[in-house]
Amino acid sequence: MQIPLPEYTKLIDSGELHIKFEPSLDIVMIVVIHSTKLGPTLGGCRMVEYPDLDSAILDAVRLARGMSFKAAMCQMALGGGKSVIIKSSKIQDTSNREKVFEIFGRFVEDLGGRYITAVDSGTTITDMEIAAKHTKYVSSRAASGNPAPFTAHGVRRAIQAAVKFKLGRDDIQGIHVAIQGVGHVGYNLAKELHKLGAKLTVNDINHESVQRCVDEFNATPVSAEEIITQRCDVYAPCALGGAINDDTVKTLDCDIVCGAANNQLLELHHGEMLHQRDILYTPDYVINAGGLIHCGTPFVGLSDAQRHEKIEQIYGNTMAIFERADKEQKPTAIVADLIAKERLGL
Numbered sequence: 001m002q003i004p005l006p007e008y009t010k011l012i013d014s015g016e017l018h019i020k021f022e023p024s025l026d027i028v029m030i031v032v033i034h035s036t037k038l039g040p041t042l043g044g045c046r047m048v049e050y051p052d053l054d055s056a057i058l059d060a061v062r063l064a065r066g067m068s069f070k071a072a073m074c075q076m077a078l079g080g081g082k083s084v085i086i087k088s089s090k091i092q093d094t095s096n097r098e099k100v101f102e103i104f105g106r107f108v109e110d111l112g113g114r115y116i117t118a119v120d121s122g123t124t125i126t127d128m129e130i131a132a133k134h135t136k137y138v139s140s141r142a143a144s145g146n147p148a149p150f151t152a153h154g155v156r157r158a159i160q161a162a163v164k165f166k167l168g169r170d171d172i173q174g175i176h177v178a179i180q181g182v183g184h185v186g187y188n189l190a191k192e193l194h195k196l197g198a199k200l201t202v203n204d205i206n207h208e209s210v211q212r213c214v215d216e217f218n219a220t221p222v223s224a225e226e227i228i229t230q231r232c233d234v235y236a237p238c239a240l241g242g243a244i245n246d247d248t249v250k251t252l253d254c255d256i257v258c259g260a261a262n263n264q265l266l267e268l269h270h271g272e273m274l275h276q277r278d279i280l281y282t283p284d285y286v287i288n289a290g291g292l293i294h295c296g297t298p299f300v301g302l303s304d305a306q307r308h309e310k311i312e313q314i315y316g317n318t319m320a321i322f323e324r325a326d327k328e329q330k331p332t333a334i335v336a337d338l339i340a341k342e343r344l345g346l
């Protein structure tokens with residue numbers, strides 16, 4: 001008899017789901033190993049609240065699958081994994097938090113290196129240092145540095161590829177880029193673009209972050225509404241997922257969408273809608289891989305020069321998608337998924 005299966009089972013492909021319970025702390029930990037076809041899996045550990053276990057598993061599965069696609073597109077010898085710790089009120093206490101990450105470290109170690117963890121929403125470098133006392137499979141250590149500048153550099157290279165493909169320009173002098181979210185990645189992106197002579201418009205819910213870009217890069221601050229409606233060459237979503245949705249897909253007045261945020265398309269069909277409006281979309285997981293390349297470098301044995309080269313290659317990876325999308329008359333988001341699935345054998 002066919003039993004009804006939760007939605008996540010369709011997305012896990014041939015991967016694995018590992019769950020650990022710690023009743024004394026009301027804790028549930030989930031590790032999803034989506035695909036090891038290309039190498040050991042790497043992905044962050046998210047610690048947030050969820051309404052139920054299935055929602056947490058679905059989140060972990062979606063994120064792990066996304067990491068497989070990201071690693072496949074930047075040709076790192078890594079697979080996609082992700083972990084989720086369902087946040088409970090007992091974690092507020094500092095000593096309990098330490099216990100959680102000790103248990104988490106042992107959980108990761110027991111998986112024998114098939115999953116390498118890292119910082120994500122709700123976790124910190126301090127948490128990872130505690131886990132690292134119990135496992136060597138931790139990529140976000142205090143000594144490894146912030147991945148955001150590496151992510152920003154890859155996004156800047158993708159903007160250059162998009163400007164070349166769409167506008168026929170080899171330089172970005174005077175190109176108008178509207179950055180939504182100038183946190184770790186958005187700030188570093190603004191810095192790189194400013195150096196190359198781009199004109200910047202910025203928006204962030206954090207006033208200080210905006211002011212820093214005004215002071216340092218002569219950026220123009222705008223409201224939340226203006227950032228998604230004004231005329232610009234490039235709209236760069238660098239805050240949250242879902243930036244391209246039913247509303248924004250109609251209001252955007254740009255030639256290119258190219259930013260760091262994960263899961264920019266609320267639904268895949270929003271990529272199709274951008275295509276119909278002749279707006280060139282650079283698929284997020286292809287262009288924001290700089291952080292993954294940085295974090296994965298010690299685990300795949302790359303030198304610093306090879307790491308730099310891999311991040312530079314984001315230009316060529318992005319261009320290859322534009323060219324195939326043009327040839328096959330398909331949206332870039334669809335083409336990126338096709339290439340990733342081909343490489344993963346899905």
Ligand code: NAD
Nearest residue numbers: 147148151181183184185204205206239260261262288291
């Ligand atoms: P961050 O938290 O440092 O920055 C996000 C910024 O967005 C913050 O300044 C915040 O105030 C702002 N923000 C939040 N909601 C907003 C809204 N509604 N409107 C405008 N601004 C808003 O995060 P980050 O590390 O810079 O990452 C940014 C995005 O890039 C995230 O989607 C993240 O998943 C993705 N990403 C980051 C990395 C990395 O290396 N950090 C790698 C890959 C992808």
